[in-house]
Amino acid sequence: MDVSHDQDRPGPGGLWDVVVIGAGFSGLYLLHRARELGLRTRVYEAAPDVGGVWYWNRYPGARCDTESMYYSYSFSPELEQEWPLEERYPSQEKNLAYLRHVTDRFDLRRDIVFETRISGAVWDDEEHVWTVRTDTGDEVRTRYLVTAVGCLSTPSKPRFEGLEEFTGELLYTSEWPEDADLTGKRVGVIGTGSTGIQSIPEIARIAAHVTVFQRTPQYTLPANNHRLDPDFVKDLKTRYREIRERCRHSAAGTPYPVPTRSALEVPEEERIAAFEQAWERGGGRLLGTYTDILVDEAANETVAEFVRRKIREIVKDPRTAELLTPTTYPIGTKRIPLDSGYYETFNRENVSLVDLRRTPIERFTPRGIRTSETEVELDAVVFATGFDAITGSLLAIDPVGRDGLTLQEKWAKGPLTYLGIATAGFPNLFMITGPGSPSVLTNMPTAIEQHVDWVIDCLAHLEKNGIAVIEAGARAEERWTDHVGEVASRTLYPMAASWYVGANIDGKPRSFMPYAGGLGRFRKICDAVAAGGYPGFRLG
Ligand code: N01
Helix, strand or coil: CCCCCCCCCCEHHHEEEEEEECCCHHHHHHHHHHHHCCCCEEEECCCCCCCCHHHHCCCCCCECCCCCCCCCCCCCHHHHHHCCCCECCCEHHHHHHHHHHHHHHCCCHHHEECCCCEEEEEEECCCCEEEEEECCCCEEEEEEEEECCCCCCCECCCCCCCHHHCCCEEEEHHHCCCCCCCCCCEEEEECCCHHHHHHHHHHHHHCCEEEEEECCCCCCEECCCCECCHHHHHHHHHCHHHHHHHHHHCCCCCCCCCCCCCCCCCCHHHHHHHHHHHHHHCCHHHHHCCCCCCCCHHHHHHHHHHHHHHHHHHCCCHHHHHHHCCCCCCCCCCCCCEECCHHHHCCCCCEEEEECCCCCEEEECCCEEEECCCEEECCEEEECCCECCCCHHHHHHCCECHHHCEHHHHCCCCCCCECCCECCCCCCEEECCCCCCCHHHCCHHHHHHHHHHHHHHHHHHHHHCCCCCEEECHHHHHHHHHHHHHHHHCCCHHHCCCHHHCCCCCCCCCCCCCCCCCHHHHHHHHHHHHHCCCCCEEEC
């Protein structure tokens, strides 16, 4: 391919080949690969720096729940050898430092426009061009538009009556100010998902008092984070290529052993011993001890009950233990958090728990939060209330496709995609980790590399064959969306009111958004589509 032109500038008529939205894990890799293809590429990023979620989510205790060795790019053997692995689970600071390092090492920064949010995009079906609008009032034209906006990037900020009357500090975990200091303060935390569960123990260490406002109790597993033994890292790095290959073809993008037996076919004693071992070891592998934990209610209940027993053992006050114990959904069907001393935190004198099911928040007052039972006086309230997941950031851009169709109209009853990558009526628009892709059910960097590589191969095919337009077919999209739903229906996932199904956002249509068939299987399907000349897509 001819790469003699200046890729840092648009072509004739101010036309870019590729515009990418977002400079997190996806956008950075996309830029790197698109450049290799010789495409004039521009990335737009709302933040003042790279990093995506790892830029924004700086709350105390923010840490990744995938192990350091696997939560990274695999495309560069040199990069993976030189990057130091220090802790079992990488902290937010470490992940941000990694993405900054990658940006500079591959000289990506010069093609990224920071502090610029994409506010809209319109397809011109005659010229085969997307006109993309920024919040700074600029318009840019591009042949291909790629969304690399992440799955958990549009915060959900519930409105409570009286919020504006509150005279203390309001803090959102997803937009944590660098100078926030909760030392010696009376702090309320709303939300007990992964974010609340990571931040509450850290806040409790410095605050005068923490009041946790819990709507739904969560199962959480100990992370058992620790520094990595240098000899372990050295050995692992000699085998990195082979490990990466295993990750690529695994269901979850990680190289862990695959269980072979049902939880119900082993004697209880043996099962408990396996659970104990997984609990001690830490991480999410408790859910991977047997084949059927996420597909069979009785099997699931064996693990759920094991964790409930742990809660009762750890939490000294029986009433608090009971309130913290989940009973209304199977374990693992809401994304399982990994914690560092979450349940133990409720044994502290300076931590109390408010059960919002029994005593809901009525309103904020100038001094704090009033529940149906009492007024809690607070100096600061932390919102750890989650995200409009997977579709939120795409619908906020609300691209306008062929014949004036908007994405919001198209997805009014739920997202429809072909392979999670494209949607009919929106030609030359590619989504990285879109709805209908495995994304959040896997190790994200591994899934992202698969998506980006597939899109880049597709662009290479189009360029080589002089094809100006690619669009998902309506029939293929319908079949894929049905398949995504059908695969999910064979699991227990749809049984929880989770962000996976959109249940955390008022009015959001309910459907299980990620593809639960596994990354390895998804890769095979995508590869077959590419090898077969892109059946299901209209090329023209
Ligand atoms: O968000 P969540 P999150 N009144 O939606 C509650 C990833 N992540 O930011 O369960 C009162 O899980 C809500 O209650 P309920 C990871 O994939 C990863 O914690 O809806 N409460 C819930 O308790 C994760 O799953 C890492 O009843 C309200 C909480 O707020 C995803 O991000 C770290 C409320 C929201 O939990 C999202 O996690 C952090 C209201 N009006 C995040 N609205 C790691 O890598 C919501 N809630 C470790």
